[in-house]
Structure formats: structure tokens, C-alpha cells
Amino acid sequence: MRVRLLGTGSADGWPNPFCDCRSCAAERAAGRSRRPSAALVDDRILVDCGPTTPHLTGHVSLRDVEHLLVTHGHPDHLQPMMLLTRSWVDVGRRLHVWGPEQAIAACRAWVGPDADVDLHVVGPGTTVELPTAAGTYAATVLAAEHHHGDGDVLAQEAVLYAVTAPDGDRLLYATDTGALPASTIDAVGGRVDLVLIDETFGDRADHGRGHLDLTTLPGVLDALRAGGVVDVRTLVAATHLSHHNPPAEELRPRLRHLGVLLPDDGDLLDLAVPGGRPAERMLLLGGARSGKSTRAEAIASAYADVGYVATAGQRADDPEWAERVALHRARRPEHWATYEAGDGIDVVDVVSAAEAGTCVLVDCLTLWLTAVLDRADAWARAEAGDRVGVHADVDAAVDALVDAVRASRATVVLVSNEVGMGVVPASASGRLFADLLGRLNARVADACDTVTLMVAGRPLDLTPQPARRLAWSL
Ligand SMILES: [Zn+2]
Ligand SMILES: [Zn+2]
Ligand SMILES: [Zn+2]
Secondary structure, eight states: OOEEEEOOOOOOOOTTTTTTTTHHHHHHHHOOOOOOEEEEEEETTEEEOOOOOTTTTTTTOOOTOEEEEEOOOOOTTOOOOHHHHHSSSSOOOOOEEEEEEHHHHHHHOOOOTOOOOOEOOOOOOOOEEEETTTEEEEEEEOOOOOOOOOHHHHHHHHHHEEETTSOOOOOEEEEOOOOOOOOHHHHHSOOOOOEEEEOOOOOOOOOOOOOOOOHHHHHHHHHHHHHHOOOHHHHHHHBBTTTSSSHHHHHHHHHTTTTOOOOOOEEEOOOOSSSSSSEEEEEEEEOOOOHHHHHHHHHHTSSEEEEEEOOOOTTTHHHHHHHHHHHHHSSTTTTTTEEETTTTTTTHHHHHHHHHEEEEEEEEEEEHHHHHHHHHTTTHHHTTTTTTHHHHHHHHHHHHHHHHHHHOOSEEEEEEEOOOSSSSSSSSHHHHHHHHHHHHHHHHHHOOOOOEETTTEEEESSSSSOOOOOOEEE
């Protein structure tokens, strides 16, 4: 199953076009704009179709869509005029629209007598077959908790969908909803591969029961885990996001703590490859005490299976160093596997051996490079003028590291120091090290999906814009 996120925003989108709050300003400055939520499954099944869904950028087409699953009639989820604009084209296939009563009623006025469109009213408790040219899918209709006061009949009839592909991959589409009713969790019928979950309100809690926020989402995830719907291999991604959330740079690590990803509009979630969570490659740069290690550990903590590669090594004659290392170790969760690089353990081997769905955290590349230089006897050779030979040895080691990072099926989080912004070091070995570390960082950055510079505990996103699309695999 391949799920294209056509929108991940709330009704107003994020940023809200009329708002200059901190969150909206940050998203605008980053060039990001989220449209009302909608998802396209294997190009065949569209879940929700809001006002902006038909106005797609890039190479996405809705021509192959054979089924539209409508959660409810709120206008951010259903803009039925597209049924008219579709009729202006000879698509060559029928479209089946499924949804609650009022939502389907709103579609009727836009369907002409000869249109190749069939409307179907469905409610919670039913499972319908969805035949397509790519095989037969199934959709189970589930009750949402989308309460907006007694007058809102469109919210009252809101549903969620569990969609099963012919190959068995399963999606739970769970917006707009608050805490899921127990009957809904039961009715999902077991494990899913992907959950798109409402996270409309971020840090705002005074919004009623019809949506989720950062305080209510953890309870829903616990219930989904207890109900066997979500396990460690399930990909959970937030959607229906609004400006009540903190800016994405702050929201992303907070969601990661919950095991939830923050996708962008247009992202493709590819569930075709078995074996775990999406692999990401991340480089965190920074000076001493910039917060890079703390941030790296926060990212890794979203994974059940973490391999921590400590490159610090031992310095038998340095108690201050030993204390530093012990402090770092005490901070890490006990279930993380720790690899002390040096005694026969190489970073490249650990990264290469890591399995899909796990995370490898390397802290840090600066000391890894030091070890490479020590092994090559680089300091003495550099003082003796053999810089070319030293560069060649280091390049070979860096090539192996970069290849392993690129090929990794696991998420790899790499920490490195940003040095060389001060005066040029007085010694030849100091200059050599600053040069080589700068080159190493640039090479590794090139192999990473995201690059972040930490300054005074604040992250600065160095990822090229527009952000690279992650080829997420599950
Ligand atoms: Zn909505
Ligand atoms: Zn705002
Ligand atoms: Zn709604």
C-alpha cells in the first residue's frame, strides 16, 4: 500500500491564512503550508476530498480514483463540486462515493442523471468491498467521536475508516475524532500498518471532545496498542494539524516521544517493504554543550530498539573524561544496546547490521574521526608533511561510513561537532583536524535526509528546501 498525503492540515490549514501567531509565522517562514486533510491510497481510493484536494500540485492525478471514502460532511472534508468538474472529463471509469447520510445527500445535487458516479450511504459496523482495477480492497466503517455540540449533525454522523489492501496492508484513517470509542478499536479488527491520527489542537486543551491534542493523543495511542491495532512496526503519523500546535521544528521531537511522525503534505508513505518503521538519516551538528546529544537521544527514544554507538572510548588516565562518559551512560535508557567503539567494534559495522525499524545513534563523529586519524598515525605524518597520504586514508574511511549510512535500513542519527569557526589552529595537526572534520560533516550531510545545527539548545534546520521527500517504507 502506498498512501499519498494530499493534506495534513485542519479546516483552516496551517498556517491559518489570517493569523500571524508564532506558530503560523514560523511555518510561513519555513515555506510550509498544510491543506485540509485527505489521503490517496494506491491512486485508487481517496479518503476525504476537501476544497483544496482536487487542486493538486506536482504529478498527482485523481484520474484513477474509483472510490471516495467520506468521513463526514464538514466542508474541509467534502467539497462535492469536484463531482461536477470530474464530469467535464471522460474519465472512463465509475466513481463510487461512500459516506454517512448527510454527506452523501450533499453530493446528490452535483451528480447528473447520466454521471458515472454511484453514491452509497454507510454507517459504523459495516464493511464494504471496494473492487478496483488493482484488486479488491475492503473498508470497515467505524464510529468517530467528533462531538461539536448537539446542533452539528454533520459531526454527529462522522465516521473513520479501516482500509485493507488486496495484499493485506492496512490503514486506519482516524480524523476528525477525539478519544476513540472502545467499540471502534474492537471493530478495526486487529493490527494495522499505518495510522493517520487526528492531532488538531497541539497545546490547546479547551476545545471539547471532537479532536485530539498533545495531552489526549497519548491515551488514544495506549488504547490502540492495548487493542492490538498498533504495535512497534505500525507507522503512526499525525494529521489535521492546526496552528494551535507549536512550530513543526518543536512539534516533531514532541511527537517522536510518542512514537508519532510528523509528515508534510505530499509525502508518500510506502508500506510495500516489510520490516518496520521508516528509515531516516539525520545529522545533528553543534558546538560543545549546544544540546545536540540531548536532541539526538530524544529522537532515538521514539524507537523501541536502539543501538547506541559511543565513540568516546576510554582514557585510563583521565578521571574527568571518565565522569563525562559515565554521566552520558546514566542518561540513556537501560534497554538501549550500547556499543563502545574501539574494542573491535566499528561504527560502519553497527550501522550496516542494524535492521529495519530500529534506530542507530552515533555520538559522535568527531571522536570517530579522531580514532581514524590515530589508527592512520596521521598526526606524525601530517607534521612530517604527508597531508596528501593522510587525506587519502581518511577519505577511504569516510567513503565506507557514508556508504553504510546511505544503505542503512534502520534510522541513523549521527552527532558531530561544528568546529573551525574560530581562529585557524596554530598547529599543523589542529588545522588538519578542522579541515577533515569539515569535509566529513559535508559528506555525511549529503547522505542525510535532515541536517540540523544546534545552537544554544535551539535547532536550526539546514535541510535543503524544499524538504526532501522521504521514501518511507514499513
Ligand atoms: Zn476537519
Ligand atoms: Zn496562527
Ligand atoms: Zn469535522
